Each structure stands twice: as C-alpha cells, then as structure tokens.
Amino acid sequence: MTSSFLWPLLAVSFSATAAPMPEEFSPAPCETGIFRQDQTGFVALTKGGKGYGYTFSDGTVGSTQDAGALIACGKDAVLVNGKERWPKVALVETDTRFASNGVMLAGRLLEAPGAGKETPLVVYAHGSESSGWIDRARDSYQMVGRGVSVFVYDKRGTGLSEGEYTQIFRAWPMTWWPRRAKPGGWHKAATAALA
Secondary structure (H helix, E strand, O other): OOHHHHHHHHHHHHHHOOOOOOOOOOEOOOOOEEEEEEOOEEEEEEEOOOOEEEEEOOOOEEEOOOOOOOEEEEOOEEEEOOOEEEEEOOOEEEEEEEEEOOEEEEEEEEEOOOOOOOOOEEEEOOOOOOOOOOOOOHHHHHHHHOOOEEEEEOOOOOOOOOOOOOOOHHHOOHHHOOOOOOOOOHHHHHHHHHO
C-alpha cells in the first residue's frame, strides 16, 4: 500500500489507542520536507522505495511503511511517537532545468528560511544509481535542516532529467583516461595507472 492509502487507517488506529491524537493533527498523505517542533531537533521526510523514509537530526532512520514507525504523516505536519505534532518548515524550494551536453537536466535549490548571501551552499551529486535524487536524497534535507543551502539534481536519464541513463564510462572524453589505459572500463584504467 502507498502512503496515500494509509492515512485513513492511521486515523482509525490513533483513535483506537489510549493516547489521544493532538487536536490540530490531521492525517494526510506524506510530503517531502523538514518538520521541526523546536530548534533542538528535526526530522527530514523523503521519498523512498516504498512509502517515505524519515531521518531524525540525531541519525535515527526508518520508513513510514515500517511496523512501529516513529512518525505518521499529516496535513503540513508529522506526528512523532504518536503524540507530538511537528509542523512542516517553510523551505524555499526553487526548481530549475539546465542543459548539459544537449540534454535537459532537472535540479532543485533547497534553502532554509532566512537563507542569504552568506549561507553556505553544497552542490549534491549522486552516484551511479539509476533513480533520481530530487525528493529522495535524505542527506540534502539534513544539511538544510542545519542551515546549509543545497542544490541537488537528477543525472541524465534519472528522476526528472531527460536523456538516457548509462554507466558506460568509456563515453567520457578520452582526456580523462590515464595515458596507458586501455578501453574496457574505468577500473582497468585505474589499474593501468597504478602499474
């Protein structure tokens, strides 16, 4: 089941437990973002393989699909431990598209409230995964929760970017390869460079 189908079940399960649900909490489908009760801690919610993953600022991780999940999704808030309503932080999210070798890539600038010219900025690029990172990279939301702006983008052929996903590293310019490298993969090039 997806998280959009779970919120009615969560409302029934919370009403059946001994702990009353906070009055201002209204179960709803999950949303990517940062949720904070006060300045001492926060939880980042990002899309996962199934449902949404959460990461608390202390490093605790889980999934909204887990039995005994520590959070439940609500309208503009999450419910932590079945009793504390943490509202969603109003991040500044700027979506953009840019050209790279004839292909349009998708990116997103994430900024905490109050970010300005002096705010540090990290460009967050993902590895060789075939899935995009916009809405999925939990580290970028952890950085924003700590006051660092982040630009994250989806590589060619992943997520919201155009093009064809590939791991054919031989397509890279030959100037990148060590002089004694032979075609057949970067690991062979690295081995040849060490010989």
